[in-house]
Amino acid sequence: MTDFSSRVESVSISGIREVFAAAGANAINLGLGQPDFPTPEHARRAAIEAIEAGETDGYTGNKGTLALREAISEKHARDNAIDVSPRSVIATAGGSEALHLAMEAHVDPGEEVVFPDPGFVSYDALTRIAGGTPKPIELREDLTMAPETVEDAITDDTAAFVVNSPANPTGAVQSEADMKEFARIADEHDVLCISDEVYEHIVFEGGHRSPMEFAESDDVVVVNACSKSYSMTGWRLGWVVGSERRIERMLRVHQYVQACASAPAQYAATAALSGPQEPVREMRDAFEKRRDVLLDGLADIGLATPTPRGAFYAMPEVPEGWVEACIDRGVIVVPGAAFGEGGAGYARISYATGIGEIEEALEVMDEATRAVG
Ligand SMILES: Cc1ncc(COP(=O)(O)O)c(C=O)c1O
Numbered sequence: 001m002t003d004f005s006s007r008v009e010s011v012s013i014s015g016i017r018e019v020f021a022a023a024g025a026n027a028i029n030l031g032l033g034q035p036d037f038p039t040p041e042h043a044r045r046a047a048i049e050a051i052e053a054g055e056t057d058g059y060t061g062n063k064g065t066l067a068l069r070e071a072i073s074e075k076h077a078r079d080n081a082i083d084v085s086p087r088s089v090i091a092t093a094g095g096s097e098a099l100h101l102a103m104e105a106h107v108d109p110g111e112e113v114v115f116p117d118p119g120f121v122s123y124d125a126l127t128r129i130a131g132g133t134p135k136p137i138e139l140r141e142d143l144t145m146a147p148e149t150v151e152d153a154i155t156d157d158t159a160a161f162v163v164n165s166p167a168n169p170t171g172a173v174q175s176e177a178d179m180k181e182f183a184r185i186a187d188e189h190d191v192l193c194i195s196d197e198v199y200e201h202i203v204f205e206g207g208h209r210s211p212m213e214f215a216e217s218d219d220v221v222v223v224n225a226c227s228k229s230y231s232m233t234g235w236r237l238g239w240v241v242g243s244e245r246r247i248e249r250m251l252r253v254h255q256y257v258q259a260c261a262s263a264p265a266q267y268a269a270t271a272a273l274s275g276p277q278e279p280v281r282e283m284r285d286a287f288e289k290r291r292d293v294l295l296d297g298l299a300d301i302g303l304a305t306p307t308p309r310g311a312f313y314a315m316p317e318v319p320e321g322w323v324e325a326c327i328d329r330g331v332i333v334v335p336g337a338a339f340g341e342g343g344a345g346y347a348r349i350s351y352a353t354g355i356g357e358i359e360e361a362l363e364v365m366d367e368a369t370r371a372v373g
Helices: 015-022 041-052 066-080 094-106 121-129 147-153 176-189 244-257 263-274 278-301 322-328 355-372
Strands: 089-092 112-117 133-138 158-164 192-196 220-225 238-241 347-350
Touching (some): 015 322, 066 238, 066 263, 089 244, 094 158, 094 192, 112 121, 121 133, 133 147, 147 176, 158 176, 176 192, 238 244, 322 355
Parallel strands (some): 112 158, 158 192
Antiparallel strands (some): 220 238
């Protein structure tokens, strides 16, 4: 009988989905990891026009259209001051596929991947699917990842470490000094740094910096996507940037698992990346207002919350039974433990929802806190 592979048996469906399944139909959902804004009109229109012109019926090149890769290259020059050749880009089915390519192309069976704990659920699962061994590491008090903890975790068996800033599930933003250190660690140890920058535009104080700006070797690859920046999660369009030799290896995986990213999505992404950037700023400003309402409310309730400086998540420390008490009362939040052992005792609250709903949810959280406290 054909049995399942040990790699696939070592992962399970994300705990986030289980929380959604447990909630009632009218619940306020503060569990979702996607912006609640429409995709910018000019991006939608570009896809519609390309479809109507019959330009999206066939495969594109494996790496994606030249127009999209040029738009990605210009985006990196504009936003990150990084010189990226269109040859060094693969357009992918979201940031998720980009992470998968980076892992598959660089991790050998038994090799270790270091990543933040709590951290985005894919880092652990994709490491296992690549046959690697997850090495989750503890975060600082403010929920950022300390470069020295990364360096201490590196062994001869380390294939890669993941940096995620702004971070899911914590909302933490790494400083420029940290990013320089991550670049140095990648250079000095000759270990790949996978920098997941999908929330790069949602930063409330200071700005986003990439380890790729500071690396002297080609030991940094950047994963990014239109998903969060342009509210395009449903379009499934991301990309990975790396040196040509790394891109060539990742392309081998991409070619066989995906062939090319969806053509209509590539047209939409080209327009999103090269068109007006106001929608990005408007979303960021809206998220900042919501964050402030949420943080004030959590402070009033008496829940200690490290100040999230980016993305659209907050992670208060919560008493035992709090997540269940919220869900029972119709507010969906995700237990921190769904993001790793280091998340135990916390909850992830997504504020990608209207201020009215956040205020309503805060009343429920207050009640839940008193019920379990
Ligand atoms: C940190 C992080 N990286 C990558 C992704 C994947 O995003 P995409 O929808 O582009 O696959 C997510 C999605 O939630 C995320 O939170």
